[in-house]
Amino acid sequence: MKITEQARERVAKMTFTSLYPLYLAKVEKKGRTEEELSEVISWLTGFDKKRLQQLIAEKATLASFFDEATLHPNAALITGTICGYRVEEIEDPLMQQVRYLDKLVDELARGRKMEKILRTA
Numbered sequence: 001m002k003i004t005e006q007a008r009e010r011v012a013k014m015t016f017t018s019l020y021p022l023y024l025a026k027v028e029k030k031g032r033t034e035e036e037l038s039e040v041i042s043w044l045t046g047f048d049k050k051r052l053q054q055l056i057a058e059k060a061t062l063a064s065f066f067d068e069a070t071l072h073p074n075a076a077l078i079t080g081t082i083c084g085y086r087v088e089e090i091e092d093p094l095m096q097q098v099r100y101l102d103k104l105v106d107e108l109a110r111g112r113k114m115e116k117i118l119r120t121a
């Protein structure tokens with residue numbers, strides 16, 4: 001999937017702070033918890049809860065958020081479609097990482113078992 005430079009820049013400048021409440025509302029609406037959301041984000045990025053809260057407070061852009069992240073070695077196992085795009089076919093690293101996170105949050109909200117979301121089983 002090709003991403004226009006304008007779309008990439010727009011996403012890169014978005015803050016994680018603006019997305020986090022949306023992710024939280026999505027999962028809580030479906031009966032999941034903030035703790036589970038934190039676990040999923042931590043698995044993908046390597047951030048502990050304290051660092052995650054610092055990044056939210058700092059209003060980190062998605063570009064800086066993912067620049068600092070250490071993606072889990074099994075992140076490449078995240079496949080499927082999100083927002084009409086196959087995550088494994090996205091060529092731009094930042095856009096793919098954002099979609100990985102979107103996909104994990106979506107799986108959490110849909111009630112998938114945590115061990116499946118975290119690609120351990």
